[in-house]
Amino acid sequence: MVAVKKVKQSTSLKKQQYIGNEFETLKKLAHPNIVKLIDLYHDNSHFYYITELCPGNNLLEDIMKGKKFSEPDLKIIIKQLFQAINYCHLHQICHRDIKPDNIVLVNNNEVKLIDFGTACKCNEEMTVARGTLMYMAPELLEKKRYDEKCDIWAIGIVMYTMITGVFPYREPKKLLKEQIVGRAIDWEALNNAKDVSSQCIEFILQLL
Numbered sequence: 123m124v125a126v127k128k129v130k131q132s133t134s135l136k137k138q139q140y141i142g143n144e145f146e147t148l149k150k151l152a153h154p155n156i157v158k159l160i161d162l163y164h165d166n167s168h169f170y171y172i173t174e175l176c177p178g179n180n181l182l183e184d185i186m187k188g189k190k191f192s193e194p195d196l197k198i199i200i201k202q203l204f205q206a207i208n209y210c211h212l213h214q215i216c217h218r219d220i221k222p223d224n225i226v227l228v229n230n231n232e233v234k235l236i237d238f239g240t241a242c243k244c245n246e247e248m249t250v251a252r253g254t255l256m257y258m259a260p261e262l263l264e265k266k267r268y269d270e271k272c273d274i275w276a277i278g279i280v281m282y283t284m285i286t287g288v289f290p291y292r293e294p295k296k297l298l299k300e301q302i303v304g305r306a307i308d309w310e311a312l313n314n315a316k317d318v319s320s321q322c323i324e325f326i327l328q329l330l
């Protein structure tokens with residue numbers, strides 16, 4: 123069985139580039155924790171990505187349902203995510219949109235990283251912020267040149283939400299950019315989380 127992602131064709135050159143980008147990027151990758159691309163079709167109105175089917179919830183669905191991840195489960199999931207991202211970086215690809223909705227869990231704990239629409243070659247066009255604001259590293263918003271380490275920051279935010287069930291910033295959303303740049307992370311919520319070792323918190327501290 124396969125999955126089909128249907129994307130409306132756009133007259134915008136920029137959007138067309140992103141569609142081609144996802145296809146070209148996924149074509150180069152073959153890793154057990156990255157969704158496998160099978161083919162790409164199009165008609166007059168849409169593109170159709172054919173990928174392997176990854177049956178299971180995405181991580182956001184689990185977090186929204188209030189699922190609490192035990193530390194052993196967290197370890198199993200995050201290790202696979204790092205293996206996928208390490209593989210991407212070794213192939214000079216930065217994902218740039220690591221977030222729970224782009225991580226599918228097959229059989230509850232087998233990671234499949236999906237959605238390479240925002241990916242880019244490392245060291246190319248890495249001056250314009252792309253991705254999802256909540257998971258963006260501060261350097262993306264500081265209008266500086268950034269690198270593939272932005273994926274590592276995003277994994278830190280993913281781990282934080284898996285443990286606490288909430289996002290790490292407390293001020294209203296309109297102040298989100300300022301909070302990210304100011305690294306205004308609510309460490310107390312993480313420290314107060316139940317059944318999380320100090321080594322695990324220390325590890326997240328190193329990612330963020």
Ligand SMILES: Nc1ncnc2c1ncn2[C@@H]1O[C@H](COP(=O)(O)OP(=O)(O)OP(=O)(O)O)[C@@H](O)[C@H]1O
Pocket residue numbers: 125127157173174175176177178179180223224225226236237239
């Ligand atoms: N191969 C797959 N097998 C099973 N479910 C999938 C697969 N690909 C995507 N999904 C599900 O569909 C959702 C949306 O997929 P995806 O992230 O690729 O699209 P998108 O976010 O709409 O894309 P974009 O951000 O590029 O507009 C995912 O969060 C996941 O739940």
Ligand SMILES: [Mg+2]
Pocket residue numbers: 223224237
């Ligand atoms: Mg997505």
